[in-house]
Amino acid sequence: MAAAGFSDLREKLKSMTPHRDDVKNKFVDGTTSNGSGMSHKRKHRESDDEHSDDNAELREQEARRVSSSIQQKSIFTPEECVLIEEKIDEVVAKAEAGLYRQHTVDRAPLRNKYFFGEGYTYGAQLEKRGPGQERLYPKGEVDEIPNWVNELVIKRLVSEGVVPEGFVNSAVINDYQPGGCIVSHVDPFHIFARPIVSVSFFSDSALCFGCRFQFKPIRVSEPVFIQPVRRGSVTVLSGYAADDITHCIRPQDIKERRAVIILRKTRPDAPRLDSDTSLRSSAERHVPLKSKRSHRRADPDAAHRPRVLEMDKEENRRPALPRQRPRSISSENYRRRDEDDEKSRDTSGRKVKMRRH
Numbered sequence: 001m002a003a004a005g006f007s008d009l010r011e012k013l014k015s016m017t018p019h020r021d022d023v024k025n026k027f028v029d030g031t032t033s034n035g036s037g038m039s040h041k042r043k044h045r046e047s048d049d050e051h052s053d054d055n056a057e058l059r060e061q062e063a064r065r066v067s068s069s070i071q072q073k074s075i076f077t078p079e080e081c082v083l084i085e086e087k088i089d090e091v092v093a094k095a096e097a098g099l100y101r102q103h104t105v106d107r108a109p110l111r112n113k114y115f116f117g118e119g120y121t122y123g124a125q126l127e128k129r130g131p132g133q134e135r136l137y138p139k140g141e142v143d144e145i146p147n148w149v150n151e152l153v154i155k156r157l158v159s160e161g162v163v164p165e166g167f168v169n170s171a172v173i174n175d176y177q178p179g180g181c182i183v184s185h186v187d188p189f190h191i192f193a194r195p196i197v198s199v200s201f202f203s204d205s206a207l208c209f210g211c212r213f214q215f216k217p218i219r220v221s222e223p224v225f226i227q228p229v230r231r232g233s234v235t236v237l238s239g240y241a242a243d244d245i246t247h248c249i250r251p252q253d254i255k256e257r258r259a260v261i262i263l264r265k266t267r268p269d270a271p272r273l274d275s276d277t278s279l280r281s282s283a284e285r286h287v288p289l290k291s292k293r294s295h296r297r298a299d300p301d302a303a304h305r306p307r308v309l310e311m312d313k314e315e316n317r318r319p320a321l322p323r324q325r326p327r328s329i330s331s332e333n334y335r336r337r338d339e340d341d342e343k344s345r346d347t348s349g350r351k352v353k354m355r356r357h
């Protein structure tokens, strides 16, 4: 599903304000200022239109590239979803009881994460921030993948041919409350092999590609592509969708509680913190595990109320360049990402301030 870009929005606005066309027509009809029978303004307008046509075409092309590198399957029945959702609730309860290892649980307002099998440092946890700086925790610093994830989810993905046996060694559960989000990022190339597989639970939502976030108040630019992620569906990202464009979950797309289980394989050569560094930085941060309870009760209206989100730590998981830059690197998104650090332009050409990472 290709989302309408700003140029389409302009068309929409035009149709909502027909008097503007009258103004334009008057201007065109009444002006012959450059000897060509066409005003400078008129000329400018035409080249603007050409530009926005070009942009729209590029966005369409990019949307097609994203779409063709996503596979989706509706695998889990509503009954199976209920069973798995009960298990997710058990994980939440166990975390609230403080029964997991420290790095298994990462809490943020409106979004909690539970890492199993492998965990890694990202975002504000990084001493040295930026793409490519993520590190796996030493083995054993997060809890093992729970049996139910293996039995109810991974085995099923294997039998459906989604992943080969033995592929998954990392399972992350994200639990979102209404209005929760994950800012635009690419899953770090040096940590995770492709594909990236995820299964959605509790409610339907949308995974967006190519958005840029602005903060305070939070604002998300128009996506290049929107992939619905329905309860019980499996989404597989590879190629362009995984490597060449960022993905995110926008706050407006989490209207009810939603959870996702992300199933990945870490690369054998992924860099790993040594135990000493990990222990030292944990002690320095001194994260109180139980006191910061942010698994708030779902409020059905919350998603519709304006709020300032304390941003997800994953905001720092911005794309690093892959080891081998794919040919498609000339993509608009890569350019945008390079520009993102301080100020960037959104697709309407305005300058938007981006967070420095």
Ligand SMILES: O=C(O)CCC(=O)C(=O)O
Pocket (backbone or CB within 6 Å): 174, 182, 187, 198, 207, 229, 247, 248, 249, 260, 262
């Ligand atoms: O919630 C989702 O479907 C995507 C989550 C995601 O991209 C991530 O946690 O890295």
